[in-house]
Amino acid sequence: MVSNGPTGVFWNETVPGIQVDVSLPSSSGNLKVRSIEWYVEHHSRLWSFIITWDTETQNATEWDEASKNFSARKPGGEKLADTALDLGAVFTESKSAPDTLLSAGPVDVGEPPWWSGVCDVNNYFPATGVLSTLLSTWWGVSACGPVPTTDYGVYFFPGAWGEYEFECVELVMRFLYLEWGIAPWPGNANQIKNSPPSSIVFYPNGTHAIVPGDVITENASPQNSFGHTAFITQVTLDGNGTGTIRILEQNASSVGHRRLSVENWQVQPDAWCFGQTIQGWLHVKVNDGDGVPDPAFAPGTGPNGRVYAIALQSEDGKILIAGDFTSFNGTTRNQIARLNSDGSLDTTFDPGTGVAISDGSSPHVYTLAIQSDGKVLIGGHFDSYNGATRNYITRLNSDGTLDTGFVPATEVKADIFTIAVQTDDKVLAGGDNIVRLNSDGALDAIFTSTTNNSIHDLAVQSSDGKFIIGGNFSTVNSTDRAGIARLNSDGSLDTTFDPGIGIGTGGYRVASIALQEDGKVLIGGDFINFDGTSRNKVARLNNDGSLDVTFDPGTGISGGSGFVQTIVPQPDGRILIGGDFSSYNGAALNRLGRLNNNGSLDITFNAGTDNVVEAIILQPDGKVIVGGGFTNYIARLLNHFESCYTLSTLVNPVEGGSVTVNPAPNCAGAKYISGTLVQLTAVPNPGYGIVWSGDATGSSNPLEVTMNSDKTVTANFMMIMRLFLPMIVSSSG
Known part of the structure; x- marks a missing residue:
């Protein structure tokens, strides 16, 4: 006992x-x-x-x-x-x-x-x-x-x-x-x-993801009736579960640690411990980490209806949610509410009677965005806010009251599905078409753009003010663009972004767009192809609109209604997706998951919901807030980012040889996830030897570098000097 x-x-x-x-x-x-x-x-x-x-x-x-x-x-x-x-x-x-x-x-x-x-x-x-x-x-x-x-x-x-x-x-x-x-x-x-x-919990070998601490x-x-055990300190695996793990142990190696090979999540034995086979690993449930509900998030009964949109206030971590609910934890909140960082209702944000619609249908708030001054833009299916006429889009003060200084233009005539705020506080709004409003709500006449069907999401490029739109349109400004296009800041079509035939013309849509740090574009929706290549509901594009073939989701999304509604990249290159589906590339995945940077499923993220996921937001600490139609409608999950570092390799002199690097970067921005073991192999030209300098030194070839900080390593190719002595021939006579 x-x-x-x-x-x-x-x-x-x-x-x-x-x-x-x-x-x-x-x-x-x-x-x-x-x-x-x-x-x-x-x-x-x-x-x-x-x-x-x-x-x-x-x-x-x-x-x-x-x-x-x-x-x-x-x-x-x-x-x-x-x-x-x-x-x-x-x-x-x-x-x-x-x-x-x-x-x-x-x-x-x-x-x-x-x-x-x-x-x-x-x-x-x-x-x-x-x-x-x-x-x-x-x-x-x-x-x-x-x-x-x-x-x-x-x-x-x-x-x-x-x-x-x-x-x-x-x-x-x-x-x-x-x-x-x-x-x-x-x-x-x-x-x-x-x-x-x-x-x-015990997982037999090969049946579950491995994490440090297992x-x-x-x-x-x-030869040994007692077996052997050790705990795992480092996991360096690709999305297919192949690579190495590092273990810390007693009585099995001369330095107290070893690396073991892993193939398809199967840990392979080595010569130590009498060649015993690996049974599996013990996993501490509290170390489930990624995807597990955050016990510090306590919304009580939460909203009583679906959550369509979430936004995070950067200055205090408070959380804005919007949808079709009418109360939060028993307190009236019509379609919009603000939560404290612990999930409780923030009563200092009071929308009054909130949004309403006079045509007898139910009001909805589909999208929201926070301005730099803390004011909040909302869009959706409504024609009034707290009793004042406001058609489909309006702006609130930071306390939830109506901002009377923003009166939307009469050109906004239908539901708004997506809103983005430019750095100059002008407002892009997408619905049955796209408009740009000045900071007071008036139409910006300089901006002109027309699509032949609705727009469901848009994303502004911070580098140049251009923005990408997605939806179920097939033309933009009378030019073929199926589901996705990039516009210049004046609304004209950016022809340097060419998606080819895009998602096709079969009534498909792009529901979600996200921009990676490296400029690549993630898209999710209900499409099945992109520019003629199979991409089932999720894809990544290069900055020029072409398909990024290094991101391969395999068979992609299936089950449920079969769509990706929201997609969010993490700083470490991994990608969160949500929607209505039950599998990803043949593996069970219930409406919420995380992908590796190459498009494979990240099975270390242990989450799932019982109904559709409409929105995902990433907190600075890595935690994930999820909203949708599932039980409780709102949740926060534990999650983390891997730290990522840059490896720079230099060659001196350039004529001395070259360096190969393996593996390729596994994090966004051509970086390496912390702990990745990188092998540098010098290829000297004839007559040269190798000496390494910088953040890794010596003459080993190949040279192993553990990425735990930004590193610069120089391959110094040294000319091998050969001394030739003259041969003196003497003769006599």
């Missing part, structure tokens, strides 16, 4: 204890053993302090390797079986009985006399003689210290705690406790997958 134990003080830090009561076999019958264990970080290392004793005799207990039993020592014996570990075996001496030690209150433990602040390299792995100084560090977990010199097995008994000693299981258990607060449970490395706590387990073999 595991329970909370007494606190201890270690290096002036108060640490809660874990108390474990078990019954263990011994040479004199079963012992009723109580174990108290404390975990503490010190000098960037992890320490374990353990005392164990027989609760009936008050004798200290320890494992007897010779008899394979637990035995007892008197309290006055030379050793209490207390163990202080720096991921190795170091016994502390004590002459006090356990009860005396505990009843004295918290004990301030000083640094052991053997600790010099450096790792001890003079210990070895007994089965192989391999030096085992463990020098790896991750998340503050350092593997450093000696390995056992006698027994290196871990012995557990059914239902019992057993003994950690200084093995791989102890490292993993200690990591799980310190990082996630998960109390240890019994089992050797082969068994720990069988009865983990409810906070952990714990791999290797099965037992004839």
Whole structure:
């Protein structure tokens, strides 16, 4: 039985204890053993302090390797079986009985006399003689210290705690406790997958995405009945689950870490650990991270109807939502509301009676945009706001009241589906056509553009003021443009953006447009082709409008109504999509997912909804706010961006040779996701050698560079000098 134990003080830090009561076999019958264990970080290392004793005799207990039993020592014996570990075996001496030690209150433990602040390299792995100084560090977990010199097995008994000693299981258990607060449970490395706590799930090898913090387990073999376990510190995989993972471990490698190959999410064994196969990995549910509901977001009952649009106020993180709801968490809010950052209703934003429509239909707000001054533009199906006539588009003050200084032009005669604000505060509005309004709502007569059908989304290019429109039109300004076009700032067609036949003329539409940092254009909708190439509901275009063939969604979207309604790129190049669908490229995906930069499905994003997703917004901290027709209509999900870095390679002199780089950049903007291992291979021309300089040095070829910052590496091709000595021929006579 595991329970909370007494606190201890270690290096002036108060640490809660874990108390474990078990019954263990011994040479004199079963012992009723109580174990108290404390975990503490010190000098960037992890320490374990353990005392164990027989609760009936008050004798200290320890494992007897010779008899394979637990035995007892008197309290006055030379050793209490207390163990202080720096991921190795170091016994502390004590002459006090356990009860005396505990009843004295918290004990301030000083640094052991053997600790010099450096790792001890003079210990070895007994089965192989391999030096085992463990020098790896991750998340503050350092593997450093000696390995056992006698027994290196871990012995557990059914239902019992057993003994950690200084093995791989102890490292993993200690990591799980310190990082996630998960109390240890019994089992050797082969068994720990069988009865983990409810906070952990076991995934068989190849069945799920791998994330840092997962714990791999290797099965037992004839040579080793205990198996092996380690925790994963780094994952470098492509969208198909192929690449490498890095593991931190005890008693299986001379430096405390290894890289294992992964193919199609299957971790491949290597020569270590007697060639055991990988069973799978233990995954901590709290580490699900991406796609999991954010527990800090509490909207109560939330809106009582669909959410079509979401916008984020940059200055305070408050959230504007719009749709067809009439209340939020029981408070009247007709079609528009503002939330605090925790999801609660912001009562300082009061739209009064909100929007209404006089034709007897239901009003809707389909789109909204926030100006730089905090005022809010809304568009949709309505003809009044808080009792004042406002047809299809209007502007609100930052408190939700009507901005009477904005009166929309009479040329706006139908529902508005999309709004964008230019840097000069002019307003682009798309519906059955596109118009541009001045900051007071009057029509901007300089802007002229005509489409033969509706516009559903638009995106303004910040670099030049041009903007891209998408919808179910087939011509723009009488020129063929099926579903997508780019306009100049005056509304004329930009002919340098040529999508060919676009999405075709079968009644399809582009419902969503997003611009990447590198200028490429993401589109989503219900189309099935782009310029004659199969692209099922999602595609990426180059800056000139041509199809970007490096983004390949495979069979794309299917199921449900079969459309992508919203698409949002992350700064790391991954792409969020939402709509109404049930699969992506053959894999189950319920209306919400994330793609890798190459168009493959990112299976590390674990989300899904029970109805359509209409809107996605990305917070600066990476969290994702989602709105739509699903249960509760609004949600915020945990999510993160990968940091991305630039690798610059220089050649000196250029005639000396060239450099190849593998893999290609895997993040937006030709960057690499943090932790990516990049291999630089110098190809010297005849007569040259290679020396690297800059952020990576040496003469290795190829050279491996881990991308954890922007890096510049120069390949210095050095001419190989050959000394030719003249041959002197002498003759006599």
